[in-house]
Amino acid sequence: MGKIAFLFPGQGSQSVGMGKTFAEENEAVSAIFKRADTRLETELTKLIFEGPEAELTITTNTQPALLTTSIAMLEAFRIADIQPDYVAGHSLGEYSALVCAQALSFEDAVYAVRMRGSFMEDAVPEGQGAMAAILGIERSLLKEITDEVTLKGQPVELANLNCPGQIVISGSKEAVEEASLIAKEKGARRAIPLSVSGPFHSSLMKPAADKLAEVLNNININDALVPVIANVTASEVRSGEEIKQKLVQQVYSPVLWEDTVNYLLDQDVDTFIEIGPGNVLSGLVKKINRKVRVFSVNDRESLEKTVETIKGGNA
Incomplete structure (x- = not known):
């Protein structure tokens, strides 16, 4: 039996209205959006569901919006009772992966990425x-x-x-x-x-990384219950302390996504499930290896199809 990896998207996968129908149909999903609003003391849900798009694409908003929607969709997917052997996320998506692996609480993660977005925006003057x-x-x-x-x-x-x-x-x-x-x-x-809005994942982001380190020092980061593949090394991290170091380095280091997928393939992962808005990561996985099974869970229809195929295949 091959193994399963959950993947979580990063910046660029956002769209106005993402997760809205899920939230309307599912109380547990709706609760995730409400928890984000409460923790950030802002109407993030309204911005996600109604826009305007120009405001949603501001990094400080995009990062918590994407994390919230991804975790809301993960909440909906829990009904399937499919457990990952590994989790990974692209850049910002690594925080969603860490919530999935229970290394970070949702509230701490949504606060951390709001601050991360803000620090990244401020690190380099506009246009430089x-x-x-x-x-x-x-x-x-x-x-x-x-x-x-x-x-x-x-x-x-x-x-x-x-x-x-x-x-x-x-x-x-x-x-x-x-x-x-x-x-x-x-x-x-x-x-x-x-x-x-900035030169992300370059050495120009070092000031943002230093500020993020202070935020993460005040957050409880647990050992991950499922191996998380870090962007910075494309290898497994489990310990809370190591996770924190990698999240700081990630701000100014390259995202080794191709290497991450290849690492997972080497661990006998043959089923990749992208959970969250869009299907950018699904497309990248297919470009790296055409033989594996790739699913995107971003609405009720895709969720049902994914569950049916995986559960049906295991029967």
Whole structure:
């Protein structure tokens, strides 16, 4: 029997109205949204369900909104009584994975990511940082390019190693633009500037990481009940202390997503269930390995289909 991994999405998967029908149909789901409003003393649920989209996409709002919706959808999925052998999340999604593994309480997680979003927004003045997706280039060659540009004085680094041929770079605006041009000259298929509010997962985020460390020092982080695959190392973390260190490092380090999925494949995971809005991670898993079973749970229909296929397959 193959193993099961739950995956949780990060920033970019948000949309106005996410989780609304789930909340209307299910009291336990609705309760998660209410708990977020209470902990943050704000009308987060109203923003998630009704928008406006421009406000939802502000990092300080997006991060708690996505975490809340992912955990609400996890709550709905509990009915299936399917347990993960491993959990992982992309960037912000790692906090959802930690709630799933009971290393973090939901209230602490939603507060931590609200603060994390705020620190990330404040770390670099508006317009000075940038990110770009570079398609169709080898990781080692792109790293050579970013290292070369950084040596000239402005930092640019690999930020998200999502799947073969899809890597996001991050750093100062000028350095990202220069690295994008060189990458295209050296054979990259495309370089797409991303509409983000800062150079996430780059060394420019170190001030945000320092502030986040203070927040996490005042939060109870337990040992995880299920192995969590950390973005920073693409390996298992269980101890509360190690989890805290990795969450701080994660702010300014690359998200090793392709490596994370490959690690899970090496542990005999053959069923990946993405829980939360959108299906970005499901798409990335399929690009890394076409043979595994991949499901997205983001509404009642997809939940029922997932349960039916998995339970049916096990019968």
